[in-house]
Amino acid sequence: MLDKHADYIAAYGSKKDDYEYTLSEYLRMSGIYWGLTVMDLMGQLTRMNQQEISDFIKSCQHDCGGVSASIGHDPHVLYTLSAVQILSLYDNVNVLDVDKVVEYVRGLQQEDGSFAGDKWGEIDTRFSFCAVATLALLGRLDAINMDKAVEFVLSCMNFDGGFGCRPGSESHAGQIYCCTGFLSIAGQLHQVNADLLGWWLCERQLPSGGLNGRPEKLPDVCYSWWVLASLKIIGRIHWIDKSKLRSFILACQDEETGGFADRPGDMVDPFHTLFGVAGLSLLGEGQIKDVNPVLCMPEDVLERLGLHPDLLS
């Protein structure tokens, strides 16, 4: 079915009835990252238009160095990371003024080590991850106060071993992915209680085989990524029943249109398509390229960059 998924992504946005595409303009940069990454994982990156995308990204870098989701939108660390990820796929980061990107990211760090998403000051461990991932891809991790950054992320560790968005926030698989990814890049994975967190993460698996993001919530294919990648990072991916999860992910495909939905029978979108395919890659699906669990990018791209974020065994 991979060809069908590739066709879905390649055609995304070009259909006439595209209100959803319009509505999602505020995250366009991430949308492009999702599409390109999944195409690359399926070996079909060449079907996308590198030049147009590079030009688009260039137009999205602001004077402050940050990158916005789309033209005419404000810069944000989320879209700065997506832009750098996209350009890394193309080995082309110099489309951006890299020094200014670094300066922008550095400027988002707060006194307590946390990172704001943008100048309006929302704090979230997601942004800690975006900051270090961006800098790691640019080889500029030295630009921030790493010790303080680590201190803040660790202060978000909860009694159940998980992490939330700010200190005290409920453990959530998406935030856990960001924090374990962060700690991997920071070389601080030993600070995680791998057995306790691994238990919490494998508890996400429901009888259907799918994974949820918090206790008593519904499964969603994107959690196949957030949970699975986290487990891979902390060396406990074998604690999931792989064949049941695989069946669940495959059931989220739409055989007619291509693409993956959040759960079987729902509407597909590029976000869930990437995470469904990436999840399958982590499960060892032969026809899909190996994906790096920390950065959610093809391993061969990181190989080229010489990036080997830590994983626990």
Add this chain to the structure above:
Amino acid sequence: MSGIEETSNVSSEFQEERSEEEVEEEIGYEDPFRYVFYRDRKEWADLEPVPQDDGPNPVVKIAYSDKFTDVYDYFRALLKNDEKSDRALLLTAEAIELNAANYTVWHYRRVLLQALEKDLREEMRYITAIIEDQPKNYQVWHHRRMVVEWLNDPSEELEFIAEILSQDAKNYHAWQHRQWVIKEYKLWDSELEYVEQLLEEDVRNNSAWNQRHYIISHTTGYSDPAILNREVQYSLKQIKKAPHNESVWNYLKGILQDLGLSSHPGLLEQILELKETHCSPYLLGFLVDIYEDFLENTLEHHEEVLSKALELCELLAREKDTIRREYWSYVGRSLQTKYGSSDSSTTTSMNKTHPLIEQPFHRISS
């Protein structure tokens, strides 16, 4: 009004030649249900709408709904001119209604609120309505927080958040906001009561259990044995109500792990009692945790306790929690390796055990 009488005397042909807006102006009223595009509004004629620009070569062709295009073309025009006006503020509301996730529109709205020195109480009413409509959105909650900060007035917050949580008791954004308000303005006093009420309604609400931990950690703490025991007994009571409840078991483990699960007086007995009437895979797993803690901290009865623990791991892997059999096998192997005597036969394991045995899994460094 005289306007109405005049139009009724005008010939029908003449009327048809005029635009709807002209007629409306003469009549002196607007049909409140008909949307007028910004491009057709006289009072906006001074602005040049800015169409969507997807870059030098648009990545893909885009189709928009007319109204969306119209509003956002004018939004972009305002941004371009850096216009700070009441009409701009009104337009941001329309843009938000069409797409409340568009963070740039929210930024601009805040800039306008400050530049125009708008009534922030009115803005609170506005954001309240928006959140009621679209409660699962980062931007709306961040905006509310900013307004509360500017006003330095949290007096409506707890009630408002409770209202939102009554519609979805696990709304992650709502809980973040609630934690911030409580911490920032020191509104701890009645929160435990609120949490208990939520747990009465749904004992499986993980957010509420997390909040319970949050409140107690920031107020009395768990170091007072009376408090700790109160929480242990409260948890056991909830377990009786609903034995298959991840959250309560994670909470119980969480509050006891620093001191050690086996150190709490009478707990093992209570759990063994519950095992007869309210068993669950969580209970069995918790027993394993207690036994493990015991093995870690005492020197006697190792063989007996170990064998009980291993038996449970096997039962869980084989029958009670098969989807996590790999985890239970791992736990069994770890226990065996760490506490087994050298001449007891191990369960067949093809997996290597690391020379550096991982720390007992319930321990976190304080």
